[in-house]
Amino acid sequence: MSSPRSARSSRPPRVRTLALLLVAGLLAAACGPASATAIAAQGLEPGPDGWRGIPLERERSMPEATLLDTEGAEVALHEAFAGTPTLLFFGYTSCPDICPIHLAAIASAMGTAGVSFDDLDVVFVSVDPDRDTPERIDDYLANFSRHMVGLHGDLAVVEDALAQLDLPGPIVEGPDPRGEGDLIGHPAQVIGFDADGQALRTWPFGARRSDWISDLPRIVEEWS
Amino acid sequence: MTVAWWCSSTPGQIWTWRYTPFIGVWVVAATFIGGYLLAHRRAGRQVDPRLLRRWVLGVLALFLVSEWPIGQLGVGYLATVGIARYIVYTFVAAPLLLAGLPDWLVVRWFPDGSRRRRVLAAVTTWPIALLLFNAVLFGTHLPITVDTLKVTQLGSFGVDVLHLGAALIWWWPAMQKVPAGNAIEEPLRAFYLFASSVLMFVPAAFLTFSPLPLYGLYELAPPLWLGFDPTADQQAAGVMMNIGGGLVLWAIIATLFLRWAAAKEAEDTAARRVRNEATLARIAALEAETAGTPGAVGLDPDRPASAD
Numbered sequence: 239m240s241s242p243r244s245a246r247s248s249r250p251p252r253v254r255t256l257a258l259l260l261v262a263g264l265l266a267a268a269c270g271p272a273s274a275t276a277i278a279a280q281g282l283e284p285g286p287d288g289w290r291g292i293p294l295e296r297e298r299s300m301p302e303a304t305l306l307d308t309e310g311a312e313v314a315l316h317e318a319f320a321g322t323p324t325l326l327f328f329g330y331t332s333c334p335d336i337c338p339i340h341l342a343a344i345a346s347a348m349g350t351a352g353v354s355f356d357d358l359d360v361v362f363v364s365v366d367p368d369r370d371t372p373e374r375i376d377d378y379l380a381n382f383s384r385h386m387v388g389l390h391g392d393l394a395v396v397e398d399a400l401a402q403l404d405l406p407g408p409i410v411e412g413p414d415p416r417g418e419g420d421l422i423g424h425p426a427q428v429i430g431f432d433a434d435g436q437a438l439r440t441w442p443f444g445a446r447r448s449d450w451i452s453d454l455p456r457i458v459e460e461w462s
Numbered sequence: 463m464t465v466a467w468w469c470s471s472t473p474g475q476i477w478t479w480r481y482t483p484f485i486g487v488w489v490v491a492a493t494f495i496g497g498y499l500l501a502h503r504r505a506g507r508q509v510d511p512r513l514l515r516r517w518v519l520g521v522l523a524l525f526l527v528s529e530w531p532i533g534q535l536g537v538g539y540l541a542t543v544g545i546a547r548y549i550v551y552t553f554v555a556a557p558l559l560l561a562g563l564p565d566w567l568v569v570r571w572f573p574d575g576s577r578r579r580r581v582l583a584a585v586t587t588w589p590i591a592l593l594l595f596n597a598v599l600f601g602t603h604l605p606i607t608v609d610t611l612k613v614t615q616l617g618s619f620g621v622d623v624l625h626l627g628a629a630l631i632w633w634w635p636a637m638q639k640v641p642a643g644n645a646i647e648e649p650l651r652a653f654y655l656f657a658s659s660v661l662m663f664v665p666a667a668f669l670t671f672s673p674l675p676l677y678g679l680y681e682l683a684p685p686l687w688l689g690f691d692p693t694a695d696q697q698a699a700g701v702m703m704n705i706g707g708g709l710v711l712w713a714i715i716a717t718l719f720l721r722w723a724a725a726k727e728a729e730d731t732a733a734r735r736v737r738n739e740a741t742l743a744r745i746a747a748l749e750a751e752t753a754g755t756p757g758a759v760g761l762d763p764d765r766p767a768s769a770d
């Protein structure tokens with residue numbers, strides 16, 4: 239009877255080579271990042287000035303656009319939020335990832351940092367007028383904070399507001415794998431405006447609670 | 463159908479209940495069971511059904527928490543499920559696998575005098591095993607490790623291999639596998655296991671008491687439901703590590719300790735019985751001797767021992 243060692247060494251080298259190639263192939267296939275957004279897990283890096291939000295290179299103002307709040311009242315963006323720093327975000331209530339992550343992070347960080355909604359407006363503008371009824375927007379925002387402002391309007395008005403900020407309009411990306419209609423592509427960043435309505439910084443997707451806790455008190459102190 | 467090698471975090475990927483098989487998990491499970499049976503066949507040994515059952519249960523535990531959906535939920539969406547996976551790897555799968563491993567197979571895989579055996583003997587001495595286990599526990603739960611490694615399938619696979627490897631090494635001396643010189647028993651074994659359960663409270667406390675999510679991976683994952691709070695999920699994960707892991711481990715410590723105490727008790731009783739029998743035999747012999755001597759004081763308990 240041959241010993242285990244000799245049995246192993248007598249195994250055809252081709253089988254071993256094939257096995258090694260198979261393992262190497264599987265491991266190589268497993269090496270790639272799981273998705274393009276995987277890098278976002280680390281959060282935002284602080285800039286030289288300590289801010290986590292990214293400064294805007296071009297000057298932009300609060301869009302001159304009139305939308306409706308969830309009670310049907312007209313809201314002129316450039317007038318309604320003058321005098322208070324504002325975080326503006328374009329999204330939709332069926333959004334499975336970016337919108338709920340951003341809004342939950344902001345609401346939670348405001349609580350932790352002790353920043354009041356009296357000192358900072360957080361505005362959500364729907365890019366999905368077909369599905370986002372006022373009631374639906376209200377219910378949606380209630381998952382994060384009842385103090386957030388929900389706005390909606392004709393798609394053309396929303397697209398115009400986005401264009402004034404040099405942001406692309408919403409696009410239908412295809413069916414939601416959860417079976418909830420279509421996914422809509424939309425700008426993933428939150429835009430920060432000072433009390434004069436000047437856009438100063440953006441927070442891309444990947445901003446974590448710790449990033450907001452670092453920046454929110456400065457927004458209130460320096461932008462009011 | 464999407465197919466992947468191993469479960470990994472996929473930020474931006476919406477969770478759906480669509481089955482995603484992880485080929486690597488099937489390959490590993492098949493290798494574990496196939497390798498076990500093949501090793502018996504090569505050695506010309508009969509498979510012990512009792513040991514095989516334990517081995518298969520260990521593999522099944524690994525399989526269930528690594529395959530979809532638990533594997534994917536634990537690595538990409540819920541810290542609670544992630545910690546549950548760790549507990550199953552460490553406190554369920556690893557001891558079951560070791561309990562199903564016959565000593566002759568260990569000797570076959572780690573032959574006497576081989577380098578592999580020397581490495582095994584070195585890493586399974588209890589202080590080294592305790593150190594390695596806790597180094598892996600702490601190292602693999604650091605946010606930088608989780609957020610860096612678990613976003614690739616290979617990294618996630620590596621972390622799982624580390625968890626299982628460290629758990630096997632850690633259980634090795636406690637389960638008294640060969641080499642026999644490394645086996646520990648009570649009270650040292652109880653201390654060894656207890657020390658780890660106490661050290662486990664440290665990462666568990668960080669998870670439970672941190673006011674912010676420590677892992678970007680879970681914080682930025684598409685939420686499974688609206689209003690999902692990653693901080694609450696993390697706190698639940700910490701409590702699970704503390705209570706779940708602690709309770710499982712303490713139950714094991716108590717079982718092993720009580721079993722050891724019962725064995726000691728039985729040993730003592732047997733020794734006492736032998737001593738008593740020897741004493742009785744000596745008494746009987748003395749009695750027999752004195753019974754033949756006229757005027758001698760009898761040792762019969764029914765008779766007075768003294769004439770006074």
